[in-house]
Amino acid sequence: xxxxxxxxxxxxxxxxxxxxxxxxxxxxxxxxxxxxxxxxxxxxxxxxxxxxxxxxxxxxxxxxxxxxxxxxxxxxxxxxxxxxxxxxxxxxxxxxxxxxxxxxxxxxxxxxxxxxxxxxxxxxxxxxxxxxxxxxxxxxxxxxxxxxxxxxxxxxxxxxxxxxxxxxxxxxxxxxxxxxxxxxxxxxxxxxxxxxxxxxxxxxxxxxxxxxxxxxxxxxxxxxxxxxxxxxx
Amino acid sequence: xxxxxxxxxxxxxxxxxxxxxxxxxxxxxxxxxxxxxxxxxxxxxxxxxxxxxxxxxxxxxxxxxxxxxxxxxxxxxxxxxxxxxxxxxxxxxxxxxxxxxxxxxxxxxxxxxxxxxxxxxxxxxxxxxxxxxxxxxxxxxxxxxxxxxxxxxxxxxxxxxxxxxxxxxxxxxxxxxxxxxxxxxxxxxxxxxxxxxxxxxxxxxxxxxxxxxxxxxxxxxxxxxxxxxxxxxxxxxxxxxxxxxxxxxxxxxxxxxxxxxxxxxxxxxxxxxxxxxxxxxxxxxxxxxxxxxxxxxxxxxxxxxxxxxxxxxxxxxxxxxxxxxxxxxxxxxxxxxxxxxxxxxxxxxxxxxxxxxxxxxxxxxxxxxxxxxxxxxxxxxxxxxxxxxxxxxxxxxxxxxxxx
Numbered sequence: 001x002x003x004x005x006x007x008x009x010x011x012x013x014x015x016x017x018x019x020x021x022x023x024x025x026x027x028x029x030x031x032x033x034x035x036x037x038x039x040x041x042x043x044x045x046x047x048x049x050x051x052x053x054x055x056x057x058x059x060x061x062x063x064x065x066x067x068x069x070x071x072x073x074x075x076x077x078x079x080x081x082x083x084x085x086x087x088x089x090x091x092x093x094x095x096x097x098x099x100x101x102x103x104x105x106x107x108x109x110x111x112x113x114x115x116x117x118x119x120x121x122x123x124x125x126x127x128x129x130x131x132x133x134x135x136x137x138x139x140x141x142x143x144x145x146x147x148x149x150x151x152x153x154x155x156x157x158x159x160x161x162x163x164x165x166x167x168x169x170x171x172x173x174x175x176x177x178x179x180x181x182x183x184x185x186x187x188x189x190x191x192x193x194x195x196x197x198x199x200x201x202x203x204x205x206x207x208x209x210x211x212x213x214x215x216x217x218x219x220x221x222x223x224x225x226x227x228x229x230x231x232x233x
Numbered sequence: 234x235x236x237x238x239x240x241x242x243x244x245x246x247x248x249x250x251x252x253x254x255x256x257x258x259x260x261x262x263x264x265x266x267x268x269x270x271x272x273x274x275x276x277x278x279x280x281x282x283x284x285x286x287x288x289x290x291x292x293x294x295x296x297x298x299x300x301x302x303x304x305x306x307x308x309x310x311x312x313x314x315x316x317x318x319x320x321x322x323x324x325x326x327x328x329x330x331x332x333x334x335x336x337x338x339x340x341x342x343x344x345x346x347x348x349x350x351x352x353x354x355x356x357x358x359x360x361x362x363x364x365x366x367x368x369x370x371x372x373x374x375x376x377x378x379x380x381x382x383x384x385x386x387x388x389x390x391x392x393x394x395x396x397x398x399x400x401x402x403x404x405x406x407x408x409x410x411x412x413x414x415x416x417x418x419x420x421x422x423x424x425x426x427x428x429x430x431x432x433x434x435x436x437x438x439x440x441x442x443x444x445x446x447x448x449x450x451x452x453x454x455x456x457x458x459x460x461x462x463x464x465x466x467x468x469x470x471x472x473x474x475x476x477x478x479x480x481x482x483x484x485x486x487x488x489x490x491x492x493x494x495x496x497x498x499x500x501x502x503x504x505x506x507x508x509x510x511x512x513x514x515x516x517x518x519x520x521x522x523x524x525x526x527x528x529x530x531x532x533x534x535x536x537x538x539x540x541x542x543x544x545x546x547x548x549x550x551x552x553x554x555x556x557x558x559x560x561x562x563x564x565x566x567x568x569x570x571x572x573x574x575x576x577x578x579x580x581x582x583x584x585x586x587x588x589x590x591x592x593x594x595x596x597x598x599x600x601x602x603x604x605x606x607x608x609x610x611x612x613x614x615x616x617x618x619x620x621x622x623x624x625x626x627x628x629x630x631x632x633x634x635x636x637x
Contacts, residue, residue: 061307115303119496119507196507197495199306199313207492214488218481225474232261232466233636 028132028146030124033186037193039071045191046071048184050082052156053114056103058095059195061115065090070201071194107152118189119196127189130157131182134166160184250469253440258465259472260446262634266336268479269329271472275480276326277432279487283318284421291371293417295410298373299509317495318487323365324501325487327524330358331583338555338576341564342445348556350439355552357431360424362525367420369522373413376503378510379519381408381416390542407512448632449565455631464632518593526590527583531609533594534602544606551613558613561620563628571623575612582608 035041046067049059064083067073068090073082075090084097096111103110118126129147133155136144141154144166155163161181162174174181194200241247290309292301305312334354337343343351370381385402389395404411443453443462452462466472496502500523505516521529531548535541566573586605589598 061303063307066307116507120504122504197306197313199317199495203313203492203495207488210492211485211488214481214485218478218485221474221478221481225478228470228474232471232634 028128030122030128030147031131032124033127033182033189035183035186035190037190041187041190042194043071043073044184045187045189045194046073047081048188049191053188054084054094054096056096056098056111056153057114058093059115059192060093060095060113062094062195062198063090064088064092064094066198070198109152111153114192114195116196118193123189123193126192127185130185130188131161133158134164134168135171136166157181157185253436254469254473255467257440257468258452258462259444259468260452260462260464260632261466261471262446262448262464262632263444263472263475264447266332266339268476268483269333269336271476272479272483273326273329273333274432275483276322276329277428279318280322280326281425283315283322284425286315287312287319288421291417293371293410293413295373295413295510298371298410298413302372313495314491317491319368321487321490321495321497321501323368324497324522324524325490326361327365330361331524334358334552335576335580337445339566339573340445340447341449341559341566343556344445344449344559344564345556346442347439347445350435350442351556352553353431353435353438357428357435359549360428360431364420364424364428365522365524367416367424370408370416371413371420372506373510374506375508375511375514375516376505376519378408378512379516380521381412383519384521385412387542390539408510445564446632447565448567448628449563450628450630450632452632464634520591520593523587523591526588527586527605527609528590530586530590530602531606533590534599534606544610548606548609551610555613555616558616559620560617561623561625563625565628568626568628569620569623570626571619572616575615575619578608579612582612 064078067078067082068075078090098111100110121129125147129145132146132148133143134146135142138144139150141152143151143154145151145153155161158174160174160176161178162170163172164170176184287302287305290301290305290312292298302316305316309315337351337354366380366384370377381403385399385408388399388402391398400406402412402415403409404415443451443465446452446464452464455463457463490497490501503522520526528545528548532541532545535544561569561572563569566576582605585601586609589602589605592598
């Protein structure tokens with residue numbers, strides 16, 4: 001009897017699974033970060049990124065000078081808080097200090113470049129990924145992730161956010177309140193979104209002028225057309 | 234002798250100007266759909282300009298392509314503008330191509346004596362498909378790599394020489410820097426020149442027989458004492474100023490997309506374009522860009538590869554014979570309600586297929602995909618019979634036009 005129940009359950013599950021997209025990316029529901037996309041958020045994210053992420057992850061298409069040009073961080077602040085102490089210049093690309101060979105040795109594969117990560121995976125994915133680490137003694141690093149199972153990356157943000165086990169039980173509280181921690185992660189996501197398309201600053205500066213000029217041209221063209229077409233009976 | 238006289242005596246341009254602009258008589262009742270043609274010309278010029286600029290920074294090697302494309306985005310002054318113009322321009326060209334073709338189908342512009350205009354135009358559309366595909370592979374993102382692999386592997390199903398042709402097109406057994414070199418040559422020279430040539434012929438052939446109009450009646454049948462059609466107006470200045478206004482509106486749309494939504498919710502610039510080519514990391518589902526996905530959905534709707542390819546090839550080629558499938562003496566569907574309804578179903582079905590072609594290959598879509606493929610094919614097969622027996626209203630003797 002029990003056997004039939006199991007079979008029926010499996011068949012139902014298969015049916016429900018195929019109906020709801022069994023081949024689709026099965027994973028936890030992605031969360032959406034809520035924030036205002038402005039220089040303040042991005043700069044805060046840039047500082048957090050430099051402190052916590054850039055030891056391993058490059059953002060190779062970015063140059064330090066973009067931070068001063070586009071975001072308005074002062075050169076002194078960039079030098080003090082964001083540049084690696086390895087003697088970078090403002091023209092340099094933002095490359096991590098970790099040698100690729102060592103990265104292979106330590107993690108099995110080098111940490112990916114994050115220049116286009118938000119474009120590629122979407123900001124919801126990055127946000128949820130950063131919030132989904134849990135302690136897993138079976139993994140070599142001691143960490144695992146709900147969004148990206150068996151990921152090689154350890155939870156570097158644990159000191160801020162605390163440590164949870166697989167079922168979400170808090171093992172050790174972080175230095176920051178859960179609210180504050182989510183804000184920090186949001187800032188990092190905002191920074192990576194900026195990194196994936198820094199043209200946003202210039203686009204939004206120039207956009208109104210370009211569209212305004214085109215609107216003016218269109219209005220002139222409209223009246224020109226009206227004038228000519230008066231004759232068409 | 235003034236310079237003007239001296240020049241006019243030696244130049245064919247004044248005559249060409251008269252023939253194609255100042256004394257080309259077009260029907261006065263063109264509606265909004267008729268903007269698409271001139272906008273397409275504008276977009277081809279813009280694609281050429283932005284393409285020229287991005288080409289100046291592009292490196293066609295497996296190691297350099299992806300980084301050089303993103304180098305344009307990050308390091309070149311206004312590189313993002315060149316690139317977004319070129320990327321979003323493609324999608325907008327296909328929007329216009331579909332509007333332009335839908336208009337031709339609605340008002341019977343493919344009918345005698347304009348069969349060759351339709352055929353040349355449809356060939357241009359196919360050339361645009363090829364141009365878009367080659368351009369798509371050039372950034373050598375992971376999507377480029379796998380889309381290139383999938384599309385070139387379709388050639389393998391050519392009988393006898395399929396394998397050889399595939400190797401020739403790829404420049405080797407798989408996608409590589411060699412593929413990029415030949416695709417760049419095709420994208421930048423051959424296919425582009427073919428498109429330009431076809432557009433020139435499209436316009437020349439159109440101007441030989443004269444433009445159709447929403448009422449589908451021949452304005453040349455009703456000429457005034459001056460020998461010009463009474464319902465016709467010179468293209469220049471009337472339609473040139475009207476198209477100038479169209480340019481303005483269209484550029485506002487184009488600009489708004491470039492400046493505020495350059496990826497257009499990742500429909501115009503897909504997410505997988507943002508990760509470099511990786512032969513070891515296949516994409517879970519490679520879907521073509523939206524403008525090719527209706528045909529991809531049809532290809533996929535049949536589980537047998539060869540049969541699927543045959544259906545797709547049929548779907549792509551069957552519009553060539555459209556002028557001979559329609560057998561009703563009335564051209565415009567304004568006076569053919571049954572065909573108009575069938576056409577609207579056909580257009581909606583095309584959109585549904587485009588949507589389905591973008592979805593992962595899930596069993597829940599199979600039925601709708603097959604239904605969509607069936608409706609697409611059925612439309613062309615039914616048209617000869619429907620057009621012969623459908624009830625029609627009598628078109629007016631003169632075009633319907635309300636003075637502004």
